[in-house]
Amino acid sequence: MQSAEKSDDASYAQVLYSVALKLYNYNTVPMADWNDMGRKEIMTMKSKTTAIILSILLGELGVDRFYLGYTGLGILKLITAGGFGIWWLIDLILIITGKLTAKDGSELV
Structure with a gap:
């Protein structure tokens, strides 16, 4: 039962992260796969x-x-x-x- 809860937490975190990325800034680009913490590294583009x-x-x-x-x-x-x-x-x-x-x-x- 705990593994199902962890899976739900991970998918919930991924959804929140994708929404946050869209709201964050159009200058940011995801640069890495999901790591153990459930986040992506973000690289900002400079002019x-x-x-x-x-x-x-x-x-x-x-x-x-x-x-x-x-x-x-x-x-x-x-x-x-x-x-x-x-x-x-x-x-x-x-x-x-x-x-x-x-x-x-x-x-x-």
């Missing part, structure tokens, strides 16, 4: 245009790295004023060429 604009305008303050999810590198870039301008330029080139991705591994769209 390449937004990353380029942030890098041009506020790249020396590390805002582009914060946007992409690299908080530690954003703080380091903020402290060093964009690596004295060099790191800022390198990041701008990496974003434009598509070599720099978001921290969760998703490519910039």
Whole structure:
């Protein structure tokens, strides 16, 4: 009897999760199969245009790295004023060429 209850709980959790995904945000994409906890990992898509604009305008303050999810590198870039301008330029080139991705591994769209 307990296994039937667990099965019902798992299917109920899957239904709730699918509804939550639809309500959550159109920018999110499920990336993995159901794991033991009954959840999927979600990867958010970041805009390449937004990353380029942030890098041009506020790249020396590390805002582009914060946007992409690299908080530690954003703080380091903020402290060093964009690596004295060099790191800022390198990041701008990496974003434009598509070599720099978001921290969760998703490519910039």
